[in-house]
Amino acid sequence: MKFVKWLTSVDRRIIFLLVILVVLVPMLITISIPFEVGEPAQNAFNAMDSLPPGSVVMFSVDYDATSYPECHPMIVAMTHHAFKKDLKIILVANIATGLPLGQEALERGAAEHGKEYGVDYVNLGYRPGMVAIMVGMGREIRDFYAQDYANANVDSLPVMQNVHNYDDIALLVSFAHGMQVETWIAYAGARFGQQIIGGVTGVVAPDLYPYLQSGQLVGLLGGLKGASEYESLINRKGLASRGMPAQSAAHILIILLIVIGSISEFIINAHSRRKK
Amino acid sequence: MNFPTILGLWIAATLTIAIFSFLYKDNPLYKFAEHLYVGVSAAYWVIFAAKFTMEQQLINEFSANWHLYLDTGSRAAFWEAWILVIPTILGFMMLTRWFGPKVGWISRWPIAFTIGLGTGLAITGSIQGVQLPQVQATFVPFWGPDLWVVVGNILLFTGVISSIIYFYFSKPHKGFLGGVSRVGIIFIMVSFGAAFGYTVMSRVSLLIGRLYFLVYEWIGGTIEFIKAL
Numbered sequence: 001m002k003f004v005k006w007l008t009s010v011d012r013r014i015i016f017l018l019v020i021l022v023v024l025v026p027m028l029i030t031i032s033i034p035f036e037v038g039e040p041a042q043n044a045f046n047a048m049d050s051l052p053p054g055s056v057v058m059f060s061v062d063y064d065a066t067s068y069p070e071c072h073p074m075i076v077a078m079t080h081h082a083f084k085k086d087l088k089i090i091l092v093a094n095i096a097t098g099l100p101l102g103q104e105a106l107e108r109g110a111a112e113h114g115k116e117y118g119v120d121y122v123n124l125g126y127r128p129g130m131v132a133i134m135v136g137m138g139r140e141i142r143d144f145y146a147q148d149y150a151n152a153n154v155d156s157l158p159v160m161q162n163v164h165n166y167d168d169i170a171l172l173v174s175f176a177h178g179m180q181v182e183t184w185i186a187y188a189g190a191r192f193g194q195q196i197i198g199g200v201t202g203v204v205a206p207d208l209y210p211y212l213q214s215g216q217l218v219g220l221l222g223g224l225k226g227a228s229e230y231e232s233l234i235n236r237k238g239l240a241s242r243g244m245p246a247q248s249a250a251h252i253l254i255i256l257l258i259v260i261g262s263i264s265e266f267i268i269n270a271h272s273r274r275k276k
Numbered sequence: 277m278n279f280p281t282i283l284g285l286w287i288a289a290t291l292t293i294a295i296f297s298f299l300y301k302d303n304p305l306y307k308f309a310e311h312l313y314v315g316v317s318a319a320y321w322v323i324f325a326a327k328f329t330m331e332q333q334l335i336n337e338f339s340a341n342w343h344l345y346l347d348t349g350s351r352a353a354f355w356e357a358w359i360l361v362i363p364t365i366l367g368f369m370m371l372t373r374w375f376g377p378k379v380g381w382i383s384r385w386p387i388a389f390t391i392g393l394g395t396g397l398a399i400t401g402s403i404q405g406v407q408l409p410q411v412q413a414t415f416v417p418f419w420g421p422d423l424w425v426v427v428g429n430i431l432l433f434t435g436v437i438s439s440i441i442y443f444y445f446s447k448p449h450k451g452f453l454g455g456v457s458r459v460g461i462i463f464i465m466v467s468f469g470a471a472f473g474y475t476v477m478s479r480v481s482l483l484i485g486r487l488y489f490l491v492y493e494w495i496g497g498t499i500e501f502i503k504a505l
Contacts, residue, residue, distance in 0.1 A: 202478030
C-alpha cells in the first residue's frame with residue numbers, strides 16, 4: 001500500500017524527467033516507426049498536387065515561434081511541394097512575429113528549387129485588421145497590399161501581374177495556432193468560395209474537423225502528426241518525421257502514467273472503503 | 277558555421293535551458309529569460325507597428341498618392357491620400373485615454389467605430405460562414421451503400437441533437453429530455469477527450485522541437501564549429 005500511495009503522490013519533477021528522457025532517447029538512436037497517412041492530410045496533398053503549373057497559392061502565416069515545432073515543418077513541406085509543382089506562392093501574415101518564419105521557409109525552398117523572389121513567390125507582409133483584410137481581398141488584394149514586405153510596389157512584381165482577388169488564387173493554406181483558419185473559412189471560404197487547407201497545431205485541430213465534414217476545408221494537417229504525414233507524402237523527411245518516434249514514445253509513457261495513476265487511486269479508494 | 281551563428285545558437289540554448297529550469301523550481305535565471313522574452317516581443321511589436329503600419333501604410337501611402345496628385349492632377353489619388361486622415365484622427369482620438377477622464381471620453385468614439393465594424397463583420401461571418409453551413413452539414417442520409425458512412429451519419433445526427441438538448445435550459449432535464457441530455461454529455465465528454473489527446477500531442481511536439489534544437493543544432497553545431505577551427 002505504501003508503494004501505491006507513493007505512486008499517487010510522486011514528485012512531478014520525476015515525471016518531467018521521465019518525459020524528457022523518453023523524448024530524448026528515440027531522438028538520439030534515430031529509430032523510425034511506420035504510420036498511416038490520414039484522409040485529411042491526403043486530401044490536402046491531393047488538392048495541392050492536382051493544381052496545374054503556374055497556379056497561385058496563398059500561404060497565410062498565422063503562427064509564431066511558440067508553435068514553430070508544429071507549424072513550421074508544414075510550411076516547409078508545402079513550400080517544397082508547391083515549388084516542385086511550379087506553383088506560385090503569395091505569403092501573407094496575420095501574426096507579425098511569424099512573418100520571418102514564413103519568409104525563411106520560402107527562401108529555403110526557393111534556394112533549393114531555383115525560384116526567384118517576385119517571379120515565383122512574394123512576401124506581402126503583415127497588415128493589421130485581419131477580418132477586414134480577408135473580406136476586402138475578395139475585391140482587390142492591392143487595396144491592402146499595395147507594397148510587399150520590402151516596400152516594393154506589387155505591380156512591379158511579375159508574380160502579382162494577374163492576381164487581384166480570390167478568383168486568381170487556386171488554394172489558400174493557413175498555418176495557424178489560433179482561430180485564424182475558422183476566420184478564413186467564414187470570410188474567404190463562405191463568401192468567395194475560396195478553397196482552404198488548414199495546417200494547425202494539435203490544440204486547434206479538433207475544432208476544425210466539423211469543417212472537414214461540411215466540405216468547408218479541403219484538407220487538414222493537425223499537429224506534428226499532420227506535418228509528418230505531409231512529409232511522407234512528398235517523400236521528404238523533415239523535423240516532423242524525425243520527431244514522430246519521440247512523440248509516440250512520449251504518448252506511450254503518458255498513457256502508462258494515466259493507467260498507473262487511475263489503478264493506484266482505485267486501490268486506495270477500495271482500501272479506505274474496506275477500512276470503514 | 278560562422279561565429280555570429282554559433283553565438284546566436286548559444287544565446288538561444290541558454291535561454292531555452294533557463295526557461296526549462298522552471299520545471300525544477302522558480303529561479304532568477306527563469307525570471308530573467310521570461311522578462312527578456314516579454315521585452316523583446318513588445319519591442320518587436322513596436323518596431324513592426326512603426327515600420328510596417330505607420331510608415332508603410334500611412335506616411336508612404338499618403339506621400340505616394342499626394343505626389344501622384346501633384347504630378348498628374350488625379351482626383352482619385354487626391355482622395356486616396358486624404359482618406360487616410362480619417363483613420364489617423366481616429367488613432368489620435370484613441371490616445372486621449374492617456375490624459376485622464378476629462379478628455380478620455382473622446383477615445384470612446386474610435387472604440388465605438390471599431391466595435392461596430394467588428395460586430396457587423398462577426399455577425400455576417402458567423403451566420404454565413406459557420407452556422408448555416410454547419411447546420412446544412414448535419415442534413416445527412418441515414419441510408420446508403422456504405423454501412424460505416426451510415427453509422428457515422430447516425431452518430432453525427434445523434435451527437436448534434438443530444439448535445440444541443442444538453443444546453444437547452446428552459447425545461448428541467450427529466451424523463452425523455454434528461455435521457456437525451458445524458459447522451460449529449462457522453463458526446464461532449466468524448467470531444468473533451470479528443471481535445472485533451474490533441475493537446476498532449478501538441479505540448480509534447482513543442483518539447484520535441486526544443487530538445488531537437490538543443491541536441492542537433494546547439495550541441496551538433498558547436499561540435500561542427502570546434503572541428504572547423
